[in-house]
Amino acid sequence: MGNNAVRVLGVDPGTRVSGWAVVQGPLRDARAVAHGVWHLRGSLSARLAELARRLEAVLTEFSPQLVALERNFSGENVQSALRLGEARGAILAAVGGHGLPVVEYTPATVKLAVAGNGRASKEQIQAMVARLLSLPDLPSSDAADALALALCHLQTSPFAQKLPQSVRGLLWRRGRIKRMRS
Amino acid sequence: MGNNAVRVLGVDPGTRVSGWAVVQGPLRDARAVAHGVWHLRGSLSARLAELARRLEAVLTEFSPQLVALERNFSGENVQSALRLGEARGAILAAVGGHGLPVVEYTPATVKLAVAGNGRASKEQIQAMVARLLSLPDLPSSDAADALALALCHLQTSPFAQKLPQSVRGLLWRRGRIKRMRS
Numbered sequence: 001m002g003n004n005a006v007r008v009l010g011v012d013p014g015t016r017v018s019g020w021a022v023v024q025g026p027l028r029d030a031r032a033v034a035h036g037v038w039h040l041r042g043s044l045s046a047r048l049a050e051l052a053r054r055l056e057a058v059l060t061e062f063s064p065q066l067v068a069l070e071r072n073f074s075g076e077n078v079q080s081a082l083r084l085g086e087a088r089g090a091i092l093a094a095v096g097g098h099g100l101p102v103v104e105y106t107p108a109t110v111k112l113a114v115a116g117n118g119r120a121s122k123e124q125i126q127a128m129v130a131r132l133l134s135l136p137d138l139p140s141s142d143a144a145d146a147l148a149l150a151l152c153h154l155q156t157s158p159f160a161q162k163l164p165q166s167v168r169g170l171l172w173r174r175g176r177i178k179r180m181r182s
Numbered sequence: 183m184g185n186n187a188v189r190v191l192g193v194d195p196g197t198r199v200s201g202w203a204v205v206q207g208p209l210r211d212a213r214a215v216a217h218g219v220w221h222l223r224g225s226l227s228a229r230l231a232e233l234a235r236r237l238e239a240v241l242t243e244f245s246p247q248l249v250a251l252e253r254n255f256s257g258e259n260v261q262s263a264l265r266l267g268e269a270r271g272a273i274l275a276a277v278g279g280h281g282l283p284v285v286e287y288t289p290a291t292v293k294l295a296v297a298g299n300g301r302a303s304k305e306q307i308q309a310m311v312a313r314l315l316s317l318p319d320l321p322s323s324d325a326a327d328a329l330a331l332a333l334c335h336l337q338t339s340p341f342a343q344k345l346p347q348s349v350r351g352l353l354w355r356r357g358r359i360k361r362m363r364s
Contacts, residue, residue: 048271049279081264085264092227094231094234096227149191157343
């Protein structure tokens with residue numbers, strides 16, 4: 001079963017809005033423990049302090065064993081990369097303070113894992129995480145990204161990590177879900 | 183006297199090495215209370231957690247009234263902007279948690295304030311802060327940048343803020359220091 005049995009906190013970081021989700025594995029019984037969106041207000045430092053405080057509260061309340069974050073490589077200009085980095089820094093410092101491991105996935109990896117398509121739309125991701133986790137309602141886009149990150153990690157078993165990306169997507173699609181028609 | 187009488191914490195952020203300095207104003211009696219360099223080790227989240235912890239310790243020990251940070255606009259690629267942002271985020275979250283104001287200065291503004299030249303070299307900055315603060319030794323480059331940030335803020339009085347940048351540099355040069363020969 002390996003690392004797919006853990007409780008994962010997925011975070012989609014932003015300095016104004018951050019999505020978060022706690023998902024309990026293993027993958028075949030994956031369930032959303034809690035998820036939501038933080039709306040941050042005030043000056044940049046006030047918003048980042050609030051982000052760190054809210055993250056601390058989730059770490060304390062739900063005791064995840066690791067944190068999954070998005071790894072953004074490109075498609076960002078310098079100014080937006082700086083802003084994303086600031087949100088990541090507030091989160092990573094809090095997570096590091098708890099001694100929790102951090103895993104990172106590119107947006108394409110997350111989309112491939114959850115929707116079987118590395119270029120899936122936001123709406124597809126929302127629909128797929130709702131379906132995979134049997135959520136009664138569609139999560140908001142920010143929360144859906146955090147749920148998808150956590151699910152992406154649950155999919156990444158020690159076995160699957162040795163396979164190329166495309167094969168992992170294939171196994172995932174054949175195993176449990178059908179590819180969405182877009 | 184305005185905002186030049188405060189105790190300022192200058193921080194030059196990095197995810198591996200960060201410089202810091204506490205400087206007590208007003209400008210004409212400016213003195214370095216403490217300064218140094220943090221060498222951060224371990225994973226990114228461990229380093230950022232350590233950065234936040236060390237900053238917390240300085241905030242508690244020296245009770246600065248505000249924090250001066252460098253504002254980097256350009257000359258950075260996306261990946262280094264992301265890294266800089268992460269260090270800034272860990273710092274800003276800790277500072278925001280203490281409710282302290284943050285002021286930001288561009289590197290050119292800092293150099294102009296301290297060395298009378300917006301394109302001063304690292305060595306010139308080290309020499310000038312040592313001279314302005316009567317330090318017995320040259321500070322390291324990281325600590326010198328933090329000292330320069332704090333001095334830059336002390337120079338920025340409510341009166342001087344209304345003047346254009348070049349005039350402020352001129353006043354500064356004529357008031358207390360002579361421009362270095364490069």
